[in-house]
Amino acid sequence: MAKAGGQVPLVQRRLLDLKLFEVPKWTLRRLVSPKAVFCAMCRGHDTYYKKYIDVKKGGIGGVAMFLMGYVVISYIWNYSHIKHDRWRKHH
Template identity: 60%
Template sequence: MLSFFFAVSVVEKRLMDVKLGELGSWLGARDFTPNGIISAVRRGHDRYYNKYINVKKGGIGGVAMLIVGYVAISYLWEYDHIKHDRWRKYH
């Protein structure tokens, strides 16, 4: 059986497929306009939704990841307040 390997340009690769030396040219080829960022977020949301939420035999995994992500982000946002709250004396 013959297997053909086609060379894929750096622009068409996903982030996980990019080598460290190609990272600069890959980032330079990204679209950082507001419409480009919105479309990238939309593609990411669609990929997440189709992989974890929109399945025939779904579990709690996709929703649990959203909840854990929300808890982690809210903790990071409130960390400065929590850190200062530890040093207060309650008397």
């Protein structure tokens, strides 16, 4: 995987291992097919599940993060309705 000089090719590096100026080149060389996007989403879900949900010493962290995300998304979806309710006069 590593070359003789000890450097990993740009395409095989992870996003967090890149320098800022390498990100555009790395993005253009990545495979952006629907299957690749689906596989990346599955890997992200598996990583989240292994890190926060499926642990031996279980905590409330993963579930709390999921519920907080649900609350934030619900608020965003209902913001326009909430904003209009604020200006109404209730008699």
